[in-house]
Amino acid sequence: MSAAHWRGGNRRRTVVTAAALLALLASFAADLATGPALLPLADVLAVLGGVSEDRMLNAIVLQLRLPIAVMAALVGAALGLSGAVMQTILNNPLASSYTLGISAAAGFGAALAILAGAALPVPEKYAIPVAAFVFAGLACAMVAGVGRMRGATPELLVLTGIACLFLFQSLLSLLQFLASPEALQQIVFWLFGSLMRASLGKAALVAAVLAAMLPLLMRDAWRLTALRLGDERAAALGVRVGSLRLRCFAAVSLLTGVAVAFVGTIGFVGLVAPHIARMLVGEDQRHLLPASAVFGALLLSVASVASKVILPGTVFPIGIITALVGVPFFAWLVLAAGPRTGWR
């Protein structure tokens, strides 16, 4: 009876994730259709199918909107997946790249590159994402380094992450204080988080990291599920907790680093997407990890559409939209749906 019920539950979870994937496709199409010129869906599909001969339409869809729509979905997926992994390995519902200072570190790296500007040997458009990526990795390494200490608990790791957040925020404030008005404007715009810098080349890089990390994390899916029972119990079941945490931190570092490097600081997707996924598919990480990626992609894709339709003619920085939508949603999640998430 137990196993039959469990198999039924597995089918239901697969259907939920597939439905979210369909919603993502719809949102993706809406993202391509919306903008200063609202395009009919049939025209968008004709462009994607390669049968449109309208050069203007082809340029709008393929060169302007497609990179943004693809980047929104991929970055959302990377943030959702890394958030789910972080919440699991740190046994903390508030863990995400944003709350643990990884985004703040990336922001500091980007600001440093903006300030260094012409003094750098590489063009700024490459230096900023590289610096953001390197500092995101550094923040992850700091937290993971503490995790290697004997007797380190998930609580200690979370505290280290919060210390990272304050450290890099302070350093960022210092850079902003020292920056010229032009550089300050550039830093602030970067920190908003924006998909306007997207290109298909950057999207391909995010896709490559995602395609490499998801299967690796899925190999650890059962071990991550066991970790939700606590370190001691997971170790009793045969999990090498320390090395599992380290490999997951490495994966999270790559996923978050590549995501924030190209689009800047985007909050709440990495925090909220895993919670939505957890409510709908439970804690079995074979389902939770892909579902978190799909819900992260869906959230950011919807936010991308919202950023264009809220004020016609203006594209809001997407980081503002995700936080504005995310805060009330998160409050509802914590107050109304907490018990089903298993965190309280």
Next chain:
Amino acid sequence: MRLESNGLTAGYGRQQVLRGISLTVAPGEVLAILGANGSGKSTLLRAAAGQLPYQGTLRWSGPASAIGYLPQDNAARVALTAFEVVLLGRLRSLTLRVAASDIEAAEGAMAELGITSLGPRHLGELSGGQRQLVFLAQVLASSPRALLLDEPTSALDIAHQLQVLSLLSAATARRGLTTIAVLHDLNAAARFAGRLALLHEGRVLAIGAPDQVLTPGLLRTAYGVEAAILPGPDGQPIVLPLRATAGHVGGL
């Protein structure tokens, strides 16, 4: 799977908890570990389970993967069903597509403990006793050759206590398991364990048959209680605690 320990010393940081434990447990035997709070019972199990660094000798005559260890804390609140928790007992063989043999092992362990009906329920919805049974089923599902159980019946009512201890005792004999259980209930220990080991301040104060270990003098030293030892209906001693020795409880 035989366990031999000699001069086993272990602790946490600078705090030494075990101070030279020597004992042997043979396949087919149930050894109950007794002792006051803080005497080193759980630390001994952790060290035996390979979860704690130690000095001295500790040798199992089989692989570490064959040890089923049930830690004390069952308070995990996660969005997993009881069946999924039991299935995790098969962690070493689980793959993304779960094999029928793993599902059968989980179902079998739940049936053995009479908790099949709990399968679809979330862990957080279960009572402390039900959770304890679920985690016990998880350990049994791993098909262990040795069982290390830290207070496996502490949250159970007397009917379930009897059921679980009888089952463990029978399974140990039938499958030739090596079972070491930390128990607080001295009378249950006397009834279901072949031998008792009484720990005091990180050392083995006494080890042997129940009537050799459950004596007024040893209980006074280990627990600081005056106790009467009565003959039980099955020949095993029954401990009747009378009063705590002044100052002992306050020393916790």
